[in-house]
Amino acid sequence: MSVEIRGLNVAIGGKTIVRDVDLNVGDGERVGLVGSSGSGKSMISRSIMGLLPANAHVSGSIRVGDRQVVGMRDAELADLRGRYMGMVFQNPAASLNPVTTVARQIALPLRLHYDLTKTERLDRVRAMIAKVGLPDDVLGKYPHQLSGGQQQRVGIATALITSPRFIIADEPTTALDSIVQRQIVDLLVSLVDDAGASMLFITHDFAVLAHATTRCYVLDGGRIADSGDTAALLDHPSTTQTDRLVSAARTLSLVESGEA
Amino acid sequence: MRFVVRRLLLFAAALFGVSVVVFAALRVLPGDVASVMAGLNSPASRVEALREQFGLNRPLPVQYIDWAGGLLRGDFGTSILTGRSVTSLIAARASITFPLIVLGLLIAIAIGVPLGVAATLARSSAARTAFHVAGLIGGAIPALWGGLLLILLFSRGTGLIGLFPSQGFPLDGWAAPGQAIWSLILPALTVGIIVGASLMRYTRSALGDIAGSGRIDMAMACGMTRAQAVIGVGLRLAMPQLVSVIGLTFAEMITGVMVIENLFALPGIGSGLVTDVGNRDLIAVQSELFMLAAFFLLVGLIVDLLHRALDPRLATAADASEVTA
Amino acid sequence: MTSDKTSRTSHTAAQATVRVNANVPAGPTAAIVLHGMWRRGEGKFSIIVLGLWLIVAFVSLFWTPQPLLATDGYHVWATPSAAHWLGTDGTGADVLSWLMAGSRTNLLIVVLTVLFAAAFGLLLVAAMVARNGTLAGASVVVVDALISIPTVLLALILAVPLGASVTVIVVACGFGYGLNLARVARPAALLAARSSYVEAALASGASGWWTFVRHIVPNTLPVLLVQLSLSAGTAVLAESGLTYLGIGVPSGVPSWGHSLATSVKFINVYPLTVLWPGLIVTVVVVALNVFGDVLRDAVDPMVNAELRDGAAGADCDGGTLSDPLRAARPSHTVGQRTAVSVRGTADTDVAGRRSA
Numbered sequence: 046m047s048v049e050i051r052g053l054n055v056a057i058g059g060k061t062i063v064r065d066v067d068l069n070v071g072d073g074e075r076v077g078l079v080g081s082s083g084s085g086k087s088m089i090s091r092s093i094m095g096l097l098p099a100n101a102h103v104s105g106s107i108r109v110g111d112r113q114v115v116g117m118r119d120a121e122l123a124d125l126r127g128r129y130m131g132m133v134f135q136n137p138a139a140s141l142n143p144v145t146t147v148a149r150q151i152a153l154p155l156r157l158h159y160d161l162t163k164t165e166r167l168d169r170v171r172a173m174i175a176k177v178g179l180p181d182d183v184l185g186k187y188p189h190q191l192s193g194g195q196q197q198r199v200g201i202a203t204a205l206i207t208s209p210r211f212i213i214a215d216e217p218t219t220a221l222d223s224i225v226q227r228q229i230v231d232l233l234v235s236l237v238d239d240a241g242a243s244m245l246f247i248t249h250d251f252a253v254l255a256h257a258t259t260r261c262y263v264l265d266g267g268r269i270a271d272s273g274d275t276a277a278l279l280d281h282p283s284t285t286q287t288d289r290l291v292s293a294a295r296t297l298s299l300v301e302s303g304e305a
Numbered sequence: 306m307r308f309v310v311r312r313l314l315l316f317a318a319a320l321f322g323v324s325v326v327v328f329a330a331l332r333v334l335p336g337d338v339a340s341v342m343a344g345l346n347s348p349a350s351r352v353e354a355l356r357e358q359f360g361l362n363r364p365l366p367v368q369y370i371d372w373a374g375g376l377l378r379g380d381f382g383t384s385i386l387t388g389r390s391v392t393s394l395i396a397a398r399a400s401i402t403f404p405l406i407v408l409g410l411l412i413a414i415a416i417g418v419p420l421g422v423a424a425t426l427a428r429s430s431a432a433r434t435a436f437h438v439a440g441l442i443g444g445a446i447p448a449l450w451g452g453l454l455l456i457l458l459f460s461r462g463t464g465l466i467g468l469f470p471s472q473g474f475p476l477d478g479w480a481a482p483g484q485a486i487w488s489l490i491l492p493a494l495t496v497g498i499i500v501g502a503s504l505m506r507y508t509r510s511a512l513g514d515i516a517g518s519g520r521i522d523m524a525m526a527c528g529m530t531r532a533q534a535v536i537g538v539g540l541r542l543a544m545p546q547l548v549s550v551i552g553l554t555f556a557e558m559i560t561g562v563m564v565i566e567n568l569f570a571l572p573g574i575g576s577g578l579v580t581d582v583g584n585r586d587l588i589a590v591q592s593e594l595f596m597l598a599a600f601f602l603l604v605g606l607i608v609d610l611l612h613r614a615l616d617p618r619l620a621t622a623a624d625a626s627e628v629t630a
Numbered sequence: 631m632t633s634d635k636t637s638r639t640s641h642t643a644a645q646a647t648v649r650v651n652a653n654v655p656a657g658p659t660a661a662i663v664l665h666g667m668w669r670r671g672e673g674k675f676s677i678i679v680l681g682l683w684l685i686v687a688f689v690s691l692f693w694t695p696q697p698l699l700a701t702d703g704y705h706v707w708a709t710p711s712a713a714h715w716l717g718t719d720g721t722g723a724d725v726l727s728w729l730m731a732g733s734r735t736n737l738l739i740v741v742l743t744v745l746f747a748a749a750f751g752l753l754l755v756a757a758m759v760a761r762n763g764t765l766a767g768a769s770v771v772v773v774d775a776l777i778s779i780p781t782v783l784l785a786l787i788l789a790v791p792l793g794a795s796v797t798v799i800v801v802a803c804g805f806g807y808g809l810n811l812a813r814v815a816r817p818a819a820l821l822a823a824r825s826s827y828v829e830a831a832l833a834s835g836a837s838g839w840w841t842f843v844r845h846i847v848p849n850t851l852p853v854l855l856v857q858l859s860l861s862a863g864t865a866v867l868a869e870s871g872l873t874y875l876g877i878g879v880p881s882g883v884p885s886w887g888h889s890l891a892t893s894v895k896f897i898n899v900y901p902l903t904v905l906w907p908g909l910i911v912t913v914v915v916v917a918l919n920v921f922g923d924v925l926r927d928a929v930d931p932m933v934n935a936e937l938r939d940g941a942a943g944a945d946c947d948g949g950t951l952s953d954p955l956r957a958a959r960p961s962h963t964v965g966q967r968t969a970v971s972v973r974g975t976a977d978t979d980v981a982g983r984r985s986a
Contacts, residue, residue: 094526096526099428119531119532120530123525123528123529123530126525126526126528126529127526130526132522132526134522134526135519136519139518139519139520140518140519140522141520142520142524142538142542143520143616143617143618144541144615144616153528154528157527157528157529158528187617187618189617200523203527315771315774319775319776322775330787331787331790331791441919442916444919445863445867445911445912445913446908446912447867447870447871447887447890448867449890449891450890450907450908450911450912453904453908454908553777553778556778559780559782559783560780560781560868560871561871564871564874567875568894579786579876582789582877583876587790594783594786594787597780597783598779598783601779601780601783602775602778602779604778605777605778608778
């Protein structure tokens, strides 16, 4: 499913966070959105999902498939969320519901959107658990009983259980250590590609970006500062902002994995 | 399981502690009990006679063991003034106070929780301010005044809309349940509205913290509307906190309940206790204070156990304080 | 945010709050804090109400419209008039005069209760964060057990030997609110007590008590301010309830609770006289409840930008230089983290004790 953003402005409490942003994600494409913290990345993803705070003001156009999301009622948007759009969050420990079991957590989008019997739901959850590489016995566990990497696998399973056509990954690896980061990105990419879905991948880390995306946008102070082929941008940064981010990634010596 | 055992032991220890404190406070504090009971300017022989009659001249530990032993057997002693058994006195009064507290609390929850949710979901700043101000004012009304205002509005005889009796409780008690409940409605409303206003503020701030968290975002990303997420996930997550708050509120309601019982002339535990303190009815006061304290310690115990059961992180953690911090 | 800036601002927070609390007439800081409070509608409201309260209490020492004991036998239950602005009660006494004189009693009760609660509460906090594990554990358990016992029960116990008196209200409320304060302030105090600058202070030979007063108490100030102002409001409510029950202010002594209680008996005949005392109590309690919130924000440099700009340069650097312990404060400072965690606790986790 394609997503097309035109002239997006987001203001929160009268302060403009996102200015005049144009952004495309083609059908089946994996697109990155990169920028330092506070550059407005998350506000863009939240605008698409309709997860902005009450005092936010959004103008411009966001088309998800053939639907205009800006100005849509929460009930209509809720029907898109979890059915056509899925989201993987930055910190699974802070976003998974601590009082529900893993099985119920992953089944939540199914329960909200599809009329399935209990066994049908459980079958799908089991299949999904296997796909994200978790053992069967996590089903009855609570999130705090899992490791950070396992928690994020649960997050991915929840986002993908309904096979949505569009996935937003909002810094899905930031809260994880580097070895686990690599596994999670690989898992996410392979699952999204298998399903033929499209993905908007948000990060401040160029090394991760090179793995996960083919094309990317660089966000600076709420504006798109640069865009293009991810590999090309990494080799020949055309703006100072991109250059800064890339060299920061190099100094972190993670870039060698970026060439793969 | 270890936690439950430890908490039960603490409860037993607290019961013992409270019984000692109540017993000692009424004897050690300035003012000899017997002469206080006898009244000012009474002859020494009368004071001595009272001491003799109630065994106050025995050593304190003997008196304590006698009293505490009676408590364990369910014998709370005999009222000095009326000669009635304190046990039956407490039972009769509790049959009014307990329903009043429960009814008041139900009204408070019915008012406080939905309004707290509505305040959290309110989008316009005017609505949010209105909820905020209503909560502040509602929680600042003295119970006495609130009761008076309700009497002026709703009582038969003086009220603008004569609906409820403003005074008293049917003499034959719960023999006519409809009448009994009817006479408890205005008092329970008074308590319920004031406590409900505080509960609304706590619900709002507990939900406010959670509504800004990733857990609500996650639920919404799965396909819930904001309202569904706040009610379905937020309230459940706020539940442990709310149970604690309701527990503490429950304990503090009793002052208001005592005032309200007096105002509405309900012969419950609160108004009875105040009368007994006024009459220096030592044995009755001592047992009644202990029973009330025991009741609230029990509420505290239930709240703590519920709090733990509601949060799987606490239920599996070795040390509760590590997770809550 | 750079670490340097963080440590500096939180440092200012501690200093500023200390200064305000100690009532040192430090012109600029006090003025900035007052200004910060005044800027918000709620702040204006509470400053005006509490200011009026102080003024009326002071004036009533020298002057009331009518002498307290003067009764006007011909104008019993009079409606408001030129001679009796708020009318008279059943004995013909002037309602306004009694309310004015009552403000004095209520002020006394509130001040004494808050002092009692603060002293007792901080003592408990000191025990709960003590290095001695047995003492700390035991005090936590004792506070947890005692907290579920209502204030009014203590008041009743005290009232048996003492009868109706201000002491009953102050001791019972101070005790109960002190327990509450201890429970709410404990997380912030514990965080401070485990921080490396407290370790440093103790290692350099500072005494436990000095460290507690100098380093741990300032870190609990945000909670302290909010909780004490809530307690003050609750004390006003408790006065009216306990006085009505006959175990508060003795009869013949003016207080708002007294005025409320006397008007109750004739509610059916003269409903209007009950309006004033109840209204005054409600307005004052709202003002007190709001006061702590607004003050906490006004002394917090993270919220009050003026304080940051005004005091950061001169004051702070001087403080840092002259005090090696403060300079040794870690960059992820306790001050900031407590302020945040505490806000959650103060608002949500603890029911302010309310009575009557």
